[in-house]
Amino acid sequence: xxxxxxxxxxxxxxxxxxxxxxxxxxxxxxxxxxxxxxxxxxxxxxxxxxxxxxxxxxxxxxxxxxxxxxxxxxxxxxxxxxxxxxxxxxxxxxxxxxxxxxxxxxxxxxxxxxxxxxxxxxxxxxxxxxxxxxxxxxxxxxxxxxxxxxxxxxxxxxxxxxxxxxxxxxxxxxxxxxxxxxxxxxxxxxxxxxxxxxxxxxxxxxxxxxxxxxxxxxxxxxxxxxxxxxxxxxxxxxxxxxxxxxxxxxxxxxxxxxxxxxxxxx
Amino acid sequence: xxxxxxxxxxxxxxxxxxxxxxxxxxxxxxxxxxxxxxxxxxxxxxxxxxxxxxxxxxxxxxxxxxxxxxxxxxxxxxxxxxxxxxxxxxxxxxxxxxxxxxxxxxxxxxxxxxxxxxxxxxxxxxxxxxxxxxxxxxxxxxxxxxxxxxxxxxxxxxxxxxxxxxxxxxxxxxxxxxxxxxxxxxxxxxxxxxxxxxxxxxxxxxxxxxxxxxxxxxxxxxxxxxxxxxxxxxxxxxxxxxxxxxxxxxxxxxxxxxxxxx
Numbered sequence: 001x002x003x004x005x006x007x008x009x010x011x012x013x014x015x016x017x018x019x020x021x022x023x024x025x026x027x028x029x030x031x032x033x034x035x036x037x038x039x040x041x042x043x044x045x046x047x048x049x050x051x052x053x054x055x056x057x058x059x060x061x062x063x064x065x066x067x068x069x070x071x072x073x074x075x076x077x078x079x080x081x082x083x084x085x086x087x088x089x090x091x092x093x094x095x096x097x098x099x100x101x102x103x104x105x106x107x108x109x110x111x112x113x114x115x116x117x118x119x120x121x122x123x124x125x126x127x128x129x130x131x132x133x134x135x136x137x138x139x140x141x142x143x144x145x146x147x148x149x150x151x152x153x154x155x156x157x158x159x160x161x162x163x164x165x166x167x168x169x170x171x172x173x174x175x176x177x178x179x180x181x182x183x184x185x186x187x188x189x190x191x192x193x194x195x196x197x198x199x200x201x202x203x204x205x206x207x208x209x210x211x212x213x214x215x216x217x218x219x220x221x222x223x224x225x226x227x228x229x230x231x232x233x234x235x236x237x238x239x240x241x242x243x244x245x246x247x248x249x250x251x252x253x254x255x256x257x258x259x260x261x262x263x264x265x266x
Numbered sequence: 267x268x269x270x271x272x273x274x275x276x277x278x279x280x281x282x283x284x285x286x287x288x289x290x291x292x293x294x295x296x297x298x299x300x301x302x303x304x305x306x307x308x309x310x311x312x313x314x315x316x317x318x319x320x321x322x323x324x325x326x327x328x329x330x331x332x333x334x335x336x337x338x339x340x341x342x343x344x345x346x347x348x349x350x351x352x353x354x355x356x357x358x359x360x361x362x363x364x365x366x367x368x369x370x371x372x373x374x375x376x377x378x379x380x381x382x383x384x385x386x387x388x389x390x391x392x393x394x395x396x397x398x399x400x401x402x403x404x405x406x407x408x409x410x411x412x413x414x415x416x417x418x419x420x421x422x423x424x425x426x427x428x429x430x431x432x433x434x435x436x437x438x439x440x441x442x443x444x445x446x447x448x449x450x451x452x453x454x455x456x457x458x459x460x461x462x463x464x465x466x467x468x469x470x471x472x473x474x475x476x477x478x479x480x481x482x483x484x485x486x487x488x489x490x491x492x493x494x495x496x497x498x499x500x501x502x503x504x505x506x507x508x509x510x511x512x513x514x515x516x517x518x519x520x521x522x523x524x525x526x527x528x
Contacts, residue, residue, distance in 0.1 A: 057433060058432070058433075059432070059433075077429070077432035077433050078432075078433070078435060079434060079435030082433050083429065083430065085426045085429070087424065087426050089424070089426040089427060089429075089430045091427065091445070092449075092525060092526070093448045093449070095525075102434065102444075105434070105436070106435035106436050106437075135525040148430075152433075152434075155433075155435060161433075
């Protein structure tokens, strides 16, 4: 397997304010992700999966270990790793189009005309062309997340990091955006790490699901979802429900066991 | 039709709100007039609103009040802008770089609690009774408050905005100019408006203690002759100037930040 992203022996410890007690968040942890792969991070809440993703994004620094992207050692955030947050990160002082165009603002690889073209392209892809001139406080939460996704894609990152991007949305909007993301993924083939605690969301979207233990995070199990349910079946809503539910129960059982461990430990 | 007036948090039409606002003023004036003309309080202490209105006109026609106003407004704006020019960049830095905040915060918190009137004698010793000491009083009264307000506004910019900037490839300077400042600006302008109001309080203190011009000086010298209507007219003039400035700020705010309208 091609090792596009390579996480090697990464650890992370948080210290309490007085510096006396430490909380290990991530144990020595190694992981590889192939180019174009959609990887879902699952695990009990507070297990350190978001921390790991933020370390990969350069927004937090690991204590030890290394992360490489296409062979380059990574340190600090840059345009190669785009991030979509759970909270709405679109800018209220810009309209929808200018928000998306902001993604191209710091690109030096394309001309001004191309920036306009790319902006319109992604605005259309997330279905917001009709809302081009709307300020973001006039549009719904789901639309704001679409703005954030389009803005990130317009910046042309090598990998897309999504931190529970649909977590704050209602069920219908969430499902709509999940299918939209699958459509985008079909054309974009963007390497994506997606953190969620929603098992069904993970199975629906994943090429591979990585299940983490309770804190400190280590990989408990990796599941190649494509081997169980082909991606086109999921995309067309024709997934074998028997397989879908048995996979869901299998994953839930692992997470429950991990969760029980934390409860007993405290 | 009257029902909305009695429902908790029920919205009112803009026109009704304006009418109610004017009504509030009239209510105040009526009570004042009735009290003053009842004879319970001597007119040297409480003249009628009409006497004050006449005094207001006399101030302009007989005492060249307009040039006092110009002098006072000039002092307020000079000191205010001097505060803004220094406080805004420092406040931004305090919240973006923890080290700057850690150095400045305890000191500013200390200075902030020094009552400005208590500093007036010291400032007069340092700067004499000229313009400098008055500007210094106003500056002391606003700068240390404003810098903390600006720092707070900056702190309230969501971390996700800044992190988005980093992952979109913006440099620190670009994040400051393109994200932090636009995000904090509406609250900053609001705080400038509030701080400008405080400037007027300190102006009158400064002008009463040591000045030979300005609204405060005018009010204080008329007091000596117990010209109560003129004194009250002077105070009302400050209120009117304050109200006009405030409305101008609000109007500019609504125009500049129309995107906040729902």
